[in-house]
Structures are given as C-alpha cells and as structure tokens.
Amino acid sequence: MDAAAVRSRAADLPAEPGVYQFRSGETTLYVGKAVDLRDRVRSYSDPRSDRIRGMVERADAIEFAVTDTETQALLLEANLIKRLQPRYNVRLKDDKSYPLVAFTDHEVPRIEVTRDPDAGAVAYGPFTNKGRVETVVKAIRDEYRLRGCSDHKYAGRERPCLDYEMGICSAPCTDEIDPASYAEDVTAARRFFEGETGVLADPLRRRMEAAAENAEFERAANLRDRLAAVEAFHGEGGEAVSARSDDRTVDVLAAAVEGDVARVARLHSERGQLVDRSRHRLNAAAADGLDGTGTDHGGAPDVIDGDDYANTPAAVLSAFLTQYYAERPFPDAMLLAERPDDSRVVDWLEGEGVAVRVPGAGREAKLVELALKNARKRDGRDDPTGALGERLGIGRPERVEGFDVSHAGGTAVVGSNVCFVDGSAETSDYRRKKLSERNDDYANMRELVRWRAERAVDGRDDRPDPDLLLIDGGEGQLAAARDALAETGWDISVVALAKAEELVVTPNGPQRWPDDAPELHLLQRVRDEAHRFAVQYHQTVRDEVKTVLDDVPGIGPETRKRLLRRFGSVENVRAASTADLTDVDGIGSTTAERIRGRL
Template sequence: MASLEQGLAVIRDAASALPAMPGVYRMLGANGRALYIGKARSLRARVGQYTQTRHLSVRLQRMVAAVQRVEVLHTRTEAEALLLEANLIKAERPPCNILLRDDKSFPHILLRADHAFPQLLKHRGAQNTLGRYYGPFPGVGDVNRVLAALHKAFLLRNCSDSVFAGRTRPCLQYHIGRCTAPCVGYVDPRGYAEQVGQAQAFLEGRSREVQAALAAQMEAASARQDYEAAARYRDRLRALNSVSARQDVDSATLGDVDAFALIQSDTRVCVNAVFVRGGQVLGARPFFPRHASGESRGSVLSAFLAQFYTSRPPPPEVVLSDAPDDTYLLCQALSARVGRKVSLAVPQRGARRNLLDFARLGADRALARERSARAGHAGGMAALAAFMGLDKPPQRVEIYDNSHTSGQEAMGAMVVAGPEGFCKKAYRKITLRESAPGDDYGAMGEVLSRRLRGGQDLPDLIIVDGGAGHLAVARRAVEAARLDIPLLAVAKGPERNAGLEALHKIGHKSVSLAHNDPLLHHIQRLRDEAHRFAIGAHRARRQKRMEGSALDAIPGVGPARRRTLLRHFGSVRAVADAPEEELARLPGISKTLAAQIRASIYQIYSTFN
C-alpha cells in the first residue's frame, strides 16, 4: 500500500497544478518511461480521477502505484488531444494502455500516372509516386491475387521503366496474354489508355460496366466469326469473374466502407476489420489488442480506432459492432485529419448490417483459431518443460541458428518464444565477425557468447539448431558466462528429413521422438522459425552487399554519380537492366562510362547468380 499511497500523492500534487483545459497526460515510471498516456477535455479533472482508485481496474491501480511523475501536453481542442494521444501511444507503447499490436502499413495497388504507358503494380509504404492508389488490402496475398487477375483482364505492363525503355521485342508477358507490348509499339497510347480506363473503372467499383463492355466485345467478335479474339475476351471476363466471385457479402451498394466487429472472451479480445472499396470487399484482417481484457467494448473500440487511423486515412464511412466511447469526438478528430466528413455508425439493418455480420463471423472464427493456437503452444511448452526436467513451463525460450553462403555474409539469428507464442520484438540478428568463414561451431559459439555477455532478459531454455558438437559449443558459452541455463540441440535427421530429428541434452544420449509426437512438432516449429529468420537476415545482408558494392567498385563512379544513378533508376538492379543509351543520357555519364557501368554490374550479377 505504501507504493500506492506514494503514487496517489504524486497524482494529487500534479492534478492540483493543472489547468482545466484540453491536453494529453503521460504517467511516468521510475525510469522515465511512460506507463500510461491519456487525453482529457479538462486535464485537472481527468488526472484527478485517478485518485479514486475504487473506480479503477486492477491494471490501472498497478499503474497508479508505479507513477513517479506526471507530464502534460496542452492542445487547443479535445479532438487534437485525441489525435496526439493516439500518436504518442503508437510511438511509446506504454504498458498500461490498450495497444494495437500489428501497426504495419497495408499494401495497395498503384496505377501510375507519371508515364505514357502506366504500370499496374503492388505498393506498400509512403504514397509518393504520382498515380491512383487502391486499397488497403489486408495482406500481400490478397494484392497478388487481384493483380494477377487484373493483368489477365486488362493486359497492362508490370515491368520497370528501364526494362520498358530497353525492350526491342515483346517479353514473355505478351506471349502468355498478359500485356499488349506497348514497349515495342504493338499498341498505341490511345489504345493503351483505353485499357487503363477499363482497369481504373473496375478498381473504382464499376465492375458490372466493365464486364458488360467485355461481354459485348466478345459477342461482336463471335458474330463476325473471329473466334480467337472472342476467346481472348472470354478469358479476360473469366479473370474479372474470379475476383468478383470471391465476394462473400453483397457489397455493390456500399462504396468505400471499413467495418470493425469486436468479439471478447474471458482473456482475449479480437477486432476483425473488413475493407470495402468501390463496392468490392478487399479482404479482412483480425487484430488482437493487448491489455484489452476486462475493458468495456466501447473503450476498446475507441482506443483501437484512434491508433488504427494514425497512419491510414479513414474512408467516409466506418461501421462498428458497438458504439465507441467518445463517438462524436472520434468523428471530429478523423474528419479533421483527412479534411472531409467521416461518420461512425452501428447499423441495425440493410447491407451495412450484413457486412458487419460478416465481420463478426470472421472475428469469432479468428478468436477460435487464436484460442486453439495458444492452447497448442501452451501444451507444447508444458511438454517441453517435462522433457527438459524443468519445474514449470519456460517463460522465455531462445532458439539460435546461423546462415551463410560458402562462409560469406554469415549471420546468426535468435528468436524468442514466450507463454503466448513468438515474441518478435525480441528477435535479434547478429553479424558474425570473429568466427572463421564456414566454421559453424565457431559461429554458434560467437553468437551465444555475445548474447550472454550482457546478462539481461536471460532465457529459461536455449535451443540450438545442430547436433552434439553444437551442444558442446553452447555449453562452453553458458559456462564461460557463469550461468546455469538448460540446453537442447536439435539435429536434422538422415538426409535432413523432418520427423527424424535427434534431440541432444547434456548428460543424456540423443533421443528421437515419434514422427507424430506433439512435442516433436512443437520443437520443429521453434527450430523452423529460427531457421526462417536466419535465412532472411543472411539474404538481406547478401543483397545489400551485392548492390552496395556493384556501384562502389566501378572506377569513375563516385558518390555524386552513384546518387544520380540511384535517383533516376531507383535500384542497382534497374541500373543493371538499363540500356547504355539511357545511362549515357544522364548528366556526368559519358558513353564510355555507361559501357563500363553495364559491363561491371553485369559481371557482379552473373557471379552472384
């Protein structure tokens, strides 16, 4: 109680000195880290409410007990405070706030407008390229599926500008019927613009209009007995129908809408988001906010929406399963952010209600899958503890692997698993510098020695990808750090067959579990995640080395010319694909240097591949 009284005293003193005006308050702990961030119409009144502990949840009571200082930021309006609060929560991720766990940007489809023959391509990140962006799509798979259908239906190019400029004959995309080959003049700008217009109309929701036009062209071709042309129109129609046929709800009349349905269980909360653009359902994605159990549905949705739209523009209409707290304030803040009206509604009937029911069904299924996965993971951790002779399931398991190509660009990787699954924020990549190239034992020893040197957040169990030799190396690293951490080595089976792994523990003979043993499946899952992360880190470093050295090693190409090349082409790969004539048109690059650049980069890429 002493710490709670101390926290209450800090909050009382801070509240008494605050003005009755809008703003954001930050409850800070002993290390200066924000424990909780909130917004208020009246800072004095809102901060003072935290002294009434009987009205606070257990989570917030613990926060009050840890408070050492209160800081505030003043705003002109409460709507500004709401936006600032969401931005600060996203940046600082305070442990006592409801947090949106997955805040990655969503992919879009980009129809460029800065070229006479525009590309149709996938885009993720800042929308700086001139053109029209369609989305958001929940995942890359959704974008790839739609893009593949659109290329079949509208025959737009997907090659880079440098490849386009250097073509002298049609590429494979033309021969398989996915491009009209504007690069070699098989279609003029006017004809290509008609293709672009059709794609734009489809993406903006006028799908029936586009399908009717293609059907009419197919019938006309068939009437004049041009059956090959009719078959091409038929294939294009089928491609469009493959997109439309996947619509799980009738959304043609909805326009641009986001739908969010919230489902709660005893310990978890799921918010399923469904995106509709141009009357077409682009897909759905479930989210599992942290620190949301025990909170009211309205407060969870309010916090979720504020954070969700900090980096994404909201559509004109958002439909919800429950009314969020401060609905009017959220509408004000979101409208001010995008400069147009944004409405929040809980529909009771019609197409919007059907869309919400679809989102709710997805949330229910996602929560069931999450519950099943968590139960399976918990069971696996309990079985792993029994196998290793631990008193209780480990709270932190670290799994290690290395990756290299003939000893070059060697990288070590550490992934972390906890009671709820993989803790991706704790993953680490280690650039190997001390071990000899190709020395797998030395690499594992270096990774573990460097990891254990700090002595922070030590694991309850270490798993290494390897056999008895790797186990011995891991044991020496742990003993050198004067630690006592259980170790397990997972050796691949004969011919690297999954299901035949040998498990090595210190002081025991190797053990091979039955191929259908749930514990073996759990260990394989942990090992495979480390393997995936290590390979990804190695490939990224290898690609960076290749592209960085490709221009650096060319005589006559200094920092200024390198910047010129990369600004114009965007990447070293695009420079490699560019013809000499285009290189020579850049300022400061002669025909002789252009030929030298082409020859040097070609040699590097050929060696690499």
C-alpha cells in the first residue's frame, strides 16, 4: 500500500479504541492496538522506520475491530498475535527444551518426566536440572507408589508388574489399591511440586535416620543423597519474596535482548516460597525483508522513532505481559526489572488487582536480579536445531527424520519414519511400513532406510529430503542404515541414539553429550516419537495378523489377542507351560492342552 491508500483507508475507520491488522492476502503481517483507530492507522502513511515502511508496502489491506475500552483492545491484540503469529510483531514462544513433571489426565494418573505433556495433563516446571528431576520423581514413586506405565500397558494388565514387586507402584491396574486411596497419594505428590517440600523430605529423612540406626549405612547414604536432591529441588531464591502478608502469589519477571533474540525469565512464588521458574523466548519482529528485530506496539506515533524501539527490555516486557497473562491467572504482585514501555499495560495489570513494583533494594531486588540472570543465560536452548548442527559439524538440520523398527520375535515386523521440522513434529510427513518377517534388527533397519532412500532417489517420495536421519539404536543399527544409504547413493547425514546410555552414535564413534544439552533433547524427542509410532503400528499389525492360533478350537479373536499380548509371539506361546497358559483370562486347562497339542 502507498501513502495515499493508507490515508484513504484510515478515513473510513472510526475514532474509537480497537485493534487493526495489516494484511497481505490471507496473511496477517502486523497486529496493533489503538486508542483512536483512525489517527493511529493514518500515522502509517508516513512511517518513521524502514522496517515499518517495508511492512506497509507489503500490505494490501487493513482490517480492524472496535472495542469498548483500551483494555479490551490490549487483550484482543495479545490474542490475535498468539493465534496469527504475524512476522512484524514480537511473538511469545515458550521454551520446551526443559523437562516438566506431568500427572496425566486419567482416572488413575501416571507420573512422568516429559518435554511434551499430553493434553489435559497437570504439569509442573519446566526445570533446568534433568538429573535432579528424575531423582525426585523416583523418590515420589518410592514414597507414594504412583504408576509410571503407559495407558496401553495399564489397560491390558492382568496381574501386577515388576514395579509392584519392587515396591514403586501400588498396582491400581489390578485393584491392589482402591481408586480413592490412589487419588490421595497423587494429591500428596502434587503438593510437593506445588511447594510443600516436607511431604517428601520428611518421610525421606525418617527413613534415612532409621537406616543409620540399623547400621544400613549404604542405604542411609543413598537416602541422604536423595534427600539433598529433594531439598534443593525448588532452587535458590526460596526465601520470602516479600514482607507483605497480602502477597500470596508473586511473579518476578525480567527481560534480556541480544540481537534478534529476546528472552523473559519468570519466577513464581506462593506463600513466600519460590515454587516455579521458567524461561520464554520471544520471536522478535521482522526487519524489512529479514527476520530482524524491532516492533511497533501500536502506541502513539511520537513514541516510535526507529527500529531500536523494539530492542529494549521494556518493550519486550510489554509484549510478554499482555500475551502471557491474557489467558492465565494473575498473581497478587509482580516484581519487574523495569517498567514496561507501554503505561497501559501497567494500568491494565493494576486494574486487575495486581500490585506492580520495580524494587530497588532488599529481598525483592535480589529476586529480580536472579530473574535477570536467568533471562541473560545464553545457550543452545534458544536454537536447539542450530546447536545440533554445530555439534555434528553439519549445516543447520531444519528437517530431521527418525527411524525405528518394532516386532515380536520376528513377527509383525514394522518400521516407522517420523519427521521433525525446526524442532517440531510434522505429523503429516510421518510414514510407516511393513517389513520382512525376520528376527534381525540390523537387516530390518537396513530395509527400512533403503525403502526411504530408494523412494527419494527415484522421485517417488513427495516429501523434501531431510537434513539429518536419526536411527533408534546403536552402532549396529547405524552401520545398517549407512549401508542402505551407500547402496542407493542417497547422500544424507545420519546418526543414531542408543537408549541405554543415551549415547549419540556418529560415523566417527559414540559421543556422550551433556544431559541438559538442548541438541540432545531434540534428538531424544525425535527418537522417542519414532519409537512410539513404530510400537503403535506393530500392535495394530500384530492384532490383525492371522496366526496358527486361529485354527485352535475354542480360541476366538479376543483370546488370541490376549495370548499374543501376554507372550509377545506365537513362538513364546509354543514355549509356555500349561500353567502359564491358564494364567491368561479365558483359557482353562482343556483349552491350554489344545493349544499345546496344536503348536
């Protein structure tokens, strides 16, 4: 749009509060808010920066929505930015590379450490120390015996598993504990993650002291180490964040900007104790023609005098606060490293009953400094994909494809091929394949990768070539995949990730990366998804495939499924004793003898 078109469109707008969008076709380039839509949009006829001028030139339409108040415009702008992700706005992008602890949305919840919790799950975190998180979850399971199995295994269980025998699960799957008692244990475990360290630390301390009294010194030492991890779990800064008795919940926020990367750190306190911390990355607004920095927050024109405006922490805080709290509960108080550049943001927060303060000294200032330290922390979490490329010595692997094979003793053999683009799952590009029936993991992987490679080389795969292949397995699986690539002439970088020790296996040998390395987290997400997708398909194929069991009188489809789920394959059914067979629901001694006679 040129200046005349902008002025003409502005003349049609009302002189009321609202939100406006600059659009190019179906794409929203920029969303802004205004006290007076007409005056605000008219100001774009003479942009005061090259970045804004480039945005206006790309636009071919301006849309608007009137609101009753400035506050409504503020919230509507935040919601539209989050939904439309316009490239000329600062956009919140949560950091998902840190682990969380989740309680699943199930009538009998399981506890898990995850980076991508299921919909409906109650999640706590993110936490920065993965090892400490895992230690605490083990202590939780040891104390409250919460299940850690998948919903699939839970639903198909006919007798308690090994976790029950080890004393780390109360086996709700087989009614060894009633639902009400299990729910009480879940509530107690959640209280720990909500800040009540004592619900786990106190019983651990009692067990440690009892072990020491009984001269069980090794056990006492293990419990001591676990207790230390539990007591350190909620991190530094746990002192009361405010002397005010009415500040029941407090959020401490600070922003840092480095080039085109903006980060906001948030510490959350309840009842005077720090219970959560998180870091968030904001995608900076695009510069003219580039993914640069700078944004226009839709304020009065005389505030915006160039691209540097968007590079200030105060501007980043304005963008973050409106987008983050537009759909989350407000704390009683906010401690900020500096006041947001848009005074209406503070007015909105205070109108919602939030006490906004910028402390200069004392306990509150100490916590603000801690938040600033978190915000300034710079590492690969800002770009795990780039960090992965640097670690492997290749270009930035935007597109990573993962491969895994699943079977039951050489039957129902299937392979999975999942795809991640810039760190996120691209489910529309997932593929799966039935493989030859054989109990040879290396040959199966070679066949799977060869299938993908041949389709790519022949132009029969409608997907782009990946930048990196990730094999679920160790050196043997990697060698098989490299053989397939060499045979087909498909020149793609490939590595493997071994589950046992989380070693990254490269053509130059295995490497151990730091547990908290974001590039390792990315590979783990791809590997775990490939494994999940392969196992899911294997279970479907296994339940559908016709077996010799179908010819046994008295064995119907459901009984056949129970047998295969219990023993894994026909070969294992053949090796089972009569007592083992009668252990399966629906099979009596007569049917068990028929099975043994037939097999």
